[in-house]
Amino acid sequence: MIREPVLNALILAALLLVPLGALAMDEPFLITLATKVAIFALAGVGLNIALGLGGMVSFGHAAFFGLGGYATGVLASHALNYEPLMTAPFLIEGTTQMLVHWPVALLLSGLAALAIGALSLRTSGIFFIMITLAFAQMIFYFAISWPAYGGEDGLSIYVRSEFPGLNTLDPIQFFAIAFALLALALGFSSLLARSRFGLALQGARQNEARLRATGIGPYRIRLVAFVISGMITGLAGALFADLNRFVSPAMMSWQTSGEIIVFVILGGVGRLFGPVAGAGLYILLEHNLGGLTEYWKLPFGFLLLAVVLFARGGLIGLLSGEKRDG
Numbered sequence: 476m477i478r479e480p481v482l483n484a485l486i487l488a489a490l491l492l493v494p495l496g497a498l499a500m501d502e503p504f505l506i507t508l509a510t511k512v513a514i515f516a517l518a519g520v521g522l523n524i525a526l527g528l529g530g531m532v533s534f535g536h537a538a539f540f541g542l543g544g545y546a547t548g549v550l551a552s553h554a555l556n557y558e559p560l561m562t563a564p565f566l567i568e569g570t571t572q573m574l575v576h577w578p579v580a581l582l583l584s585g586l587a588a589l590a591i592g593a594l595s596l597r598t599s600g601i602f603f604i605m606i607t608l609a610f611a612q613m614i615f616y617f618a619i620s621w622p623a624y625g626g627e628d629g630l631s632i633y634v635r636s637e638f639p640g641l642n643t644l645d646p647i648q649f650f651a652i653a654f655a656l657l658a659l660a661l662g663f664s665s666l667l668a669r670s671r672f673g674l675a676l677q678g679a680r681q682n683e684a685r686l687r688a689t690g691i692g693p694y695r696i697r698l699v700a701f702v703i704s705g706m707i708t709g710l711a712g713a714l715f716a717d718l719n720r721f722v723s724p725a726m727m728s729w730q731t732s733g734e735i736i737v738f739v740i741l742g743g744v745g746r747l748f749g750p751v752a753g754a755g756l757y758i759l760l761e762h763n764l765g766g767l768t769e770y771w772k773l774p775f776g777f778l779l780l781a782v783v784l785f786a787r788g789g790l791i792g793l794l795s796g797e798k799r800d801g
Contacts (some may be wrong), residue, residue, distance in 0.1 A: 519750025585707025629723025
C-alpha cells in the first residue's frame, strides 16, 4: 500500500507529466484530455467541500458549473460583437479577459449558491437533495428559454479568452492555467479542512447536537461552505466553456451534477485528491471504452457499484489501504 500523501503527489505528478509527454510526442489531443481532467477535478474539489467535509449531498452543482460557463460565454460574445451588456444606469461592456471572467463567474455562482443554500439547508437528507436538484433544473430550463444567448442550441465562443503573457490557444499553455487553478483549489481545500472552520464543518456532519453545545450554529457553517463550494465549481465551468469555446444548457443538466458526484465518489469522498483521481479515471474510461462502444457507461456503472460496495474510501482509500471515519 502507498501512504496517502505519497499517492497524492504521484497523482499530481502524473497529471502534470502526461501533457508534457504529449507535448514531446506532438499529441495535442492528449493535452486537451489532461486539461479536461484538471477542469472536472476542479469542479469535484468544489463539490467535495460540501459533500466530503460537510456531508451535503448536492444534486444541483451543475447549476454553478453552468453559470460559470455562461459568465464567460456572455462576456466574450458581447466583446466579439462589440455590443455592451447594458448602457443604463451605467455602461457594462463585454470582455475576453480571463482575469475578468473568473471574478464574475465566482460572484455569479456564489450568489446563486447563497440563494439556493439559504433555502435548501433548512432541510436535510432526501429533501435537501431534491431541492438542490429542483433549483438546478429551474436554472437549466431558464437557459433553454433564453434565446438571446442561443437557448437550447447554446452559445459559441469564437475566440478563446485571453490571459496576460500567455497564448491560450496553445493547448499546453491553457493546460498550465487549468493546472495552476486546480493546484490552488487543492491547497485552499487542504487549509480549509484543517482550519477551525473546517473542523466545525466536519463536526456539523458528524454530530450537530455536540456542535450546537459549543455555541456554533450548523446552518451558518454549512451555508458558507456551500457558497465556497459553488464558487469553485463555477470557476471550473468558466474554464470548461473556454476549453470548448462553447457553452450550453447541457452544462446545467442533472446528468452533469451526477458526473461531478461520480468523480468525488470514485476518487474518495472527503479525500483531498479524490476528485482528481476520480476525474482522471472517468476521462480515461470514457476515452478508451467510448471508442469501443456507445454503451461504455454500462461497465462503468458496474465499476462504480463495486467502489461503493467494496472500496468505501474510493480509489484513494483502496490504494492507500486507509479507512476514513464517517
